[in-house]
Amino acid sequence: MQIADIIRQLSIQALKAVFDIDATPESLTINETKPEFTGDYTLVLFPFVKQARKSPDALGASIGEWMQANAPEIISGFETVKGFLNLSVSNQYWVIFLQQQGGEHFGMAAPHGKKVMVEYSSPNTNKPLHLGHLRNNFLGWSVAEIYKANGYNVMKTCVVNDRGIHICKSMLAWQKFGNGATPATTQTKGDHLVGDYYVKFENELRSQSEPVLHELLEGRDVAGMDEAALQKAKLLVAKLSDGQLPDDKQSEIRDELKDMARNATPIMHEVRDMLRKWEQGDPETMALWKMMNGWVYDGFDVTYKRIGSNFDKIYYESETYLEGKQYVDEGLNRGVFFRKEDGSVWIDLSGEGLDEKLVLRKDGTSVYITQDIGLAKHKYADFPMEQSVYVIGDEQNYHMNVLKHICKKLDMPFADGIHHLSYGMVDLPTGRMKSREGTVVDADDLCDEMEKVAADKTAELGKVEGFTEAELKVLYHTLGMGALKFYLLRVDPKKRMVFNPEESIDFHGFTGPFVQYTYARIQSVLKKAGYTKETDKDLTEAGLLPLEREQIKLLEQFPGMVKQACTEMSPSVIAHYAFQVAKAFNSFYAEHSIAKAESEEKRTLRLEISYLTGVVIRNAMKLLGIAVPERM
RNA sequence: GGUCCGGUAGCUCAGCUGGAUAGAGCAACUGCCUUCUAAGCAGUAGGUCCUAGGUUCGAAUCCUAGCCGGAUCACCA
Structure with a gap:
C-alpha cells in the first residue's frame, strides 16, 4: 500500500478512536505538505471541526498524538497549522521502503487476467502517415503499456482503412499518369508514392471542376449531371444572383455548387466506376488495388518500425465492412431499430440525448456506423475483453457515442467497456495542417x-x-x-x-x-x-x-x-x-x-x-x- | 440553433473528486564546470486563473448566465 493510503487509513482510525467519527476514505483530503511547512503529508481538518466540536488546533493535536502513539514506525511527528495537520513520515519508513520495495519491476502490477483491447493508428492506404497519426500512435502504444503495467492482458489492434473511394483515387491517378512507376523504379517509399498519386488525382479534379463550375454558374447544362441535380444547381445559382443573401449563406451555396461541380467531372465518374468494379471483384481492379496497397504496407512497415509501433492483430476494412449488416436484422427483430417507408433502417437515440441515426441505407448497403458495430462484435469474438479502448480523434466524439449506445441497446457484453480515448488535433503555430496548402508535417x-x-x-x-x-x-x-x-x-x-x-x-x-x-x-x-x-x-x-x-x-x-x-x-x-x-x-x-x-x-x-x-x-x-x- | 470540448505568466502546458502565498518548461536577466556527465544546478522577473453572479469556513477547481475559440449534428468514412 502507498503511504498516502496508509495515512488515509490511520486518519480514519484516529477519528473513530478519538472522536467516534465515522469517516469514509473519500471524505478525507490528504495532500502533500507544502514545502514551506515541515511534514510530508497533510490532513485537512476543517471537514471534521464541527463534528468533533473542537478547535482545528485541538483536533489536529489529538489526531496527531493518536497516530504517533499507535503507528510510531510510520508517523514520527506532526504540526498543526491553521486547520492543517502536517504529518512527518518516519525515516525508518522511507528507508525500509527504499531497501525493500524497490526492484527492476517497481511500479508494475502483477497480472490479474482482465483483458483490454486497444485500437489505434487506423491509417488510410492512400496517404503516408503524418504528425496527427504520430500523436495517435504514441497515445495508443502508451495506453497499452499503461494497461499492461496495471496488470491487464492487452491486445493491440489496428484497423486499416483500405477500401473506398479515396483509395480508388490514388489507383485511378496511377493508371492515368503513372506510366508504370513503382517504388523500385522511382526510388520512392511506397506510401509516399501512392500518396503522390492521390495528390495528382486531386489536382486533376480541381482543374476539371473549374470549367464545370463556370458552366453551372452561367446556368448552362452540364454533361454527366442528372436532371434532379441540374435543377437543384439552377435553383442555387438563382438564389446567388439574387444578391439578397448574407455573406456566410452565399459562401455556403458556393461550396455546395463547388461540390456538385466536382462530382460532375469526368474523373469523378471514372473513379466511381472503379469503386463499383472493386466492389464487384473485377480481377484487374483487384490486382491493381492489391499491388498498390502492398506498396503502402511496405512503406508503413518502415515507419512503424522506426517509431517503435506494432500490433498484435490487424483488421482490414475490406474484409470486415460487410459484417455489420447481420446485426441490423437482429436489431430490427428486437425492436431496437425501425424501418422507414423508403426501406432505410434507423435507431432512435433521442432518449439518450442524441438524434435518430441511420444504420442501413434504403438500398440496403451499410454505413460507417454499421461497419463499426460489426467490427466491434468481430473483435469481441476474437478476444473477449472487458474493456475496449478506441484511440480516435475528437471529431468522432459523436460517432463513438452513438456506437456505444447502439452496442448497449443490442445488449452486447462489451458495450459498457467501450472507451473512446479522444484526442485533439495537432496544430502548427501558423494554424491547422492543411494538405491543400502543403502544411502537413510528414x-x-x-x-x-x-x-x-x-x-x-x-x-x-x-x-x-x-x-x-x-x-x-x-x-x-x-x-x-x-x-x-x-x-x-x-x-x-x-x-x-x-x-x-x-x-x-x-x-x-x-x-x-x-x-x-x-x-x-x-x-x-x-x-x-x-x-x-x-x-x-x-x-x-x-x-x-x-x-x-x-x-x-x-x-x-x-x-x-x-x-x-x-x-x-x-x-x-x-x-x-x-x-x-x-x-x-x-x-x-x-x-x-x-x-x-x-x-x-x-x-x-x-x-x-x-x-x-x-x-x-x-x-x-x-x-x-x-x-x-x-x-x- | 442543439450537443460536446477548451479559455491559467509573452509562448507551450500542469493544477480542476473544493484547501495554506496558483506551478513547471521555453524565452529574458544573474550566478555556478581542477570534485560522481553543465543535455545540468541555484536564483531574479513575469498572473484581472475569460467575464459577472451564486454556493461556503474556504473557489482556478462546484452551480448559473454570458463572451471567445474549436469540434460535431451526412443515405461520406
Whole structure:
C-alpha cells in the first residue's frame, strides 16, 4: 500500500478512536505538505471541526498524538497549522521502503487476467502517415503499456482503412499518369508514392471542376449531371444572383455548387466506376488495388518500425465492412431499430440525448456506423475483453457515442467497456495542417529531422567520443524519438495542441532528452561507484536530509501514478511525473556527493536512491514508449 | 440553433473528486564546470486563473448566465 493510503487509513482510525467519527476514505483530503511547512503529508481538518466540536488546533493535536502513539514506525511527528495537520513520515519508513520495495519491476502490477483491447493508428492506404497519426500512435502504444503495467492482458489492434473511394483515387491517378512507376523504379517509399498519386488525382479534379463550375454558374447544362441535380444547381445559382443573401449563406451555396461541380467531372465518374468494379471483384481492379496497397504496407512497415509501433492483430476494412449488416436484422427483430417507408433502417437515440441515426441505407448497403458495430462484435469474438479502448480523434466524439449506445441497446457484453480515448488535433503555430496548402508535417520527414538534431546537438557538446558509429546511430534514434514522443505525450490527450517545430527539438527542460540525460547520468554514477544492491545494511540511523527524503517520497508515488494514468487514460500523467523525478534527482545530485558521501551509510543510501530513481525513470519512460540510453 | 470540448505568466502546458502565498518548461536577466556527465544546478522577473453572479469556513477547481475559440449534428468514412 502507498503511504498516502496508509495515512488515509490511520486518519480514519484516529477519528473513530478519538472522536467516534465515522469517516469514509473519500471524505478525507490528504495532500502533500507544502514545502514551506515541515511534514510530508497533510490532513485537512476543517471537514471534521464541527463534528468533533473542537478547535482545528485541538483536533489536529489529538489526531496527531493518536497516530504517533499507535503507528510510531510510520508517523514520527506532526504540526498543526491553521486547520492543517502536517504529518512527518518516519525515516525508518522511507528507508525500509527504499531497501525493500524497490526492484527492476517497481511500479508494475502483477497480472490479474482482465483483458483490454486497444485500437489505434487506423491509417488510410492512400496517404503516408503524418504528425496527427504520430500523436495517435504514441497515445495508443502508451495506453497499452499503461494497461499492461496495471496488470491487464492487452491486445493491440489496428484497423486499416483500405477500401473506398479515396483509395480508388490514388489507383485511378496511377493508371492515368503513372506510366508504370513503382517504388523500385522511382526510388520512392511506397506510401509516399501512392500518396503522390492521390495528390495528382486531386489536382486533376480541381482543374476539371473549374470549367464545370463556370458552366453551372452561367446556368448552362452540364454533361454527366442528372436532371434532379441540374435543377437543384439552377435553383442555387438563382438564389446567388439574387444578391439578397448574407455573406456566410452565399459562401455556403458556393461550396455546395463547388461540390456538385466536382462530382460532375469526368474523373469523378471514372473513379466511381472503379469503386463499383472493386466492389464487384473485377480481377484487374483487384490486382491493381492489391499491388498498390502492398506498396503502402511496405512503406508503413518502415515507419512503424522506426517509431517503435506494432500490433498484435490487424483488421482490414475490406474484409470486415460487410459484417455489420447481420446485426441490423437482429436489431430490427428486437425492436431496437425501425424501418422507414423508403426501406432505410434507423435507431432512435433521442432518449439518450442524441438524434435518430441511420444504420442501413434504403438500398440496403451499410454505413460507417454499421461497419463499426460489426467490427466491434468481430473483435469481441476474437478476444473477449472487458474493456475496449478506441484511440480516435475528437471529431468522432459523436460517432463513438452513438456506437456505444447502439452496442448497449443490442445488449452486447462489451458495450459498457467501450472507451473512446479522444484526442485533439495537432496544430502548427501558423494554424491547422492543411494538405491543400502543403502544411502537413510528414511522419518520416519529422523523424529524420529529429534524429538529425540529436546528432548535431551531440556533436556540438562533444559527446561522441567512445561511441562506435553503430552506437551513435542508435543513440540519435533514441534521443530523437524520445524528444518527439515526449513532446506529443506530455499534453493532456483530449486537448488540442500546438506543435512548434523549434520547441519540439529543444533538448532542455521539460523534454524527453532531459529525462534520458538524467538516466544516463545515474547509470554513470552507479557504474563508477561499483553499485550493488544492499538490502541488509541498516540505514535507518543515518538520517535523511531534505533532498534525500524528497527524492524517496517522489519515488514512492510511482505505483500510484501508474494507476492514475490508467484510470485517466492519460500518458501525460506519466510524462509529468517522470520529469519531476528527473528534475528532483538533478537537484539532489548537484547538492550532495553520492560516491564520495560523508559516511559509508550515506554513500549506500544515496546509491540506493540513485538506483531506484533510475528504475523509476526507465519504467516510466517505457510506459511512454521511450527508451533510455545507458550513456549520452 | 442543439450537443460536446477548451479559455491559467509573452509562448507551450500542469493544477480542476473544493484547501495554506496558483506551478513547471521555453524565452529574458544573474550566478555556478581542477570534485560522481553543465543535455545540468541555484536564483531574479513575469498572473484581472475569460467575464459577472451564486454556493461556503474556504473557489482556478462546484452551480448559473454570458463572451471567445474549436469540434460535431451526412443515405461520406
